[in-house]
Amino acid sequence: MTSAQTPTPLRCPTCGAEVAAVDSFCESCGSELTPSADPPTPAADETPISLSRPVTPEAPTDPPAAARPCAECGGVVGADGYCETCGTRAPRERDHYTELPADWVAAVSDRGVRHHRNEDASAIAADAEPNSRAVLVVCDGVSTSQDSDVASLAAARRxxxxLVSLRPAGIGPVASRVGALASAIRSAAAQANTAVVDNSTADADSTASCTFVAAVxxxxLIVYGNVGDSRAYWIPDLGGTERAQQLTQDDSVAQVRIESGVARSEAENGPQAHAITKWLGRDSPGFEPRTGSLTVNADGWLLVCSDGLWNYASEADALQQLVGELSPGQPGPAALAQALVDWACEQGGKDNITVALARHTAVAGSQG
Known part of the structure; x- marks a missing residue:
């Protein structure tokens, strides 16, 4: 995805969008590119970004991990991340990780096939009791901006x-609960924006920025909010009467074109399709999330994802069919999230992919 930031010398020959020298495809139109530079190799003292502690400008990484076996030959992986026997680079922790705070809530984030690093980030939380309370947050770093991988992770965690600390109950009717949770999501977005600013360089040519989507x-009751084009969906199980729904509405050039009457498939695959009109960051034109709510009465999944997944299945009905095909026997959320990530990689994996899921089970007698 791209945002309206300082132009770079390189542009896609097909659509004119800004591209980086290491890119092998255009994120705006999907055209194949010939990289003019190799992906950056981590310095000898670079270590994976920790997924278990806060990111700060002063200490964004953990100390070197203990020696671990190479996946290729079984040799020892050195502190520089390379096998001391065969020289193969070991995957970084950020390249692929799973979060499982409870057995009914999980997230998987993956580098994908074509990118040299994972600029997506998830941060989730859940109470142990199913159907109680789950918090799902996904942020997608803008690839043309500096330090977007660090900023997106900091934003998602913040x-x-x-949202974990703010547990507003509201007073009386559902509308009060919705209002209280929507306010919490707005506060979360504001704090996430602060986290991006705190973890980016003010004088960079292209300062860090990312999208934001959160759902509780x-x-x-589902309450959600977003900035940019990462999305939340309600995916009821196949066979019921409830329809799958895309809950969030993108802040993007594609969405503007859709609202002007252009067909979704054309708008989401045309020039500048993934250019966003709002984002988190120092140069953001606005980070107030668009919020909404939905009361659900069926078994199904709350799904929050980056465009690395919905690139290949944008319509809610298409995602519902896909989830149905990938989840015979109702696997746990971690297995289903991994299956969705694997499927996106099989379609080309042209972007980072993040999928967060919470399972909803309808109260007996209320299922649609």
Missing amino acids: ARDV LEGD
Whole structure:
């Protein structure tokens, strides 16, 4: 994805969008590119970004990990991340990770096939009791901006922590609960924006920025908000009467074209399709999330994802069919999230892919 930032010398020959020297495809139109530079190789003292502790400008990484076996030959992986026997680079922790705070909530984030690093980030939390409370946050770093991988992870964690600490119950009717949770999501977005600023360089040519989507599931109520084009969906199980829905609405050039009457398939695959009109970061034109809510009465999944997944299945009905095909026997959320990531990689994996899921089980007698 791209945002309206300082132009770079390189542009896609097909659509004119800005591209980096290491890119093998255009993120705006999908055209194949010939990289003019190799992906950056981590310095000898570079270590994976920790997924278990906060990111700060002063200490964004953990100390070197203990020696571990090489996946290729079984040799020892050195502190520089390369096998001391065969020289193969070991995957970084950020390249692929799974979060499983409870057995009904999980997230998987993956580098994908074509990118040299994972600029997506998830941060999730859940109470142990199924159908109680889950918080799902996904941020997608803008690939043309500096330090977007660090900033997106910091933003996702900060937002998650805000939503975990703010547990507004509202007073009386459902509308009060919705209003209280929507306010919490707005606070989370504001704090996430601060985290991006705190973890980016002010004088960079292209300062760090990322998208934001958060959803809270409490019982049968989903409240959500987003900035940019990462999305939340409600995916009921196949066979019921409830329809799958895309909950969020993108802040993107494609969405503007859709609202002007252009067919979704054309808008989402045309020039500048993934150019976003709002984002988190120092140069953001606005980071107030668009919020909404939905009461659900069926078994199904709250799905929050980056465009690395919905690139290949944008319509809610298409995602519902896909989830149905990938989830015979109702696997746990971690297995289903991994299956969705694997499927996106099989379609080309042209972007980083993040999928967060929370399972909703309808109260007996209320299922649609």
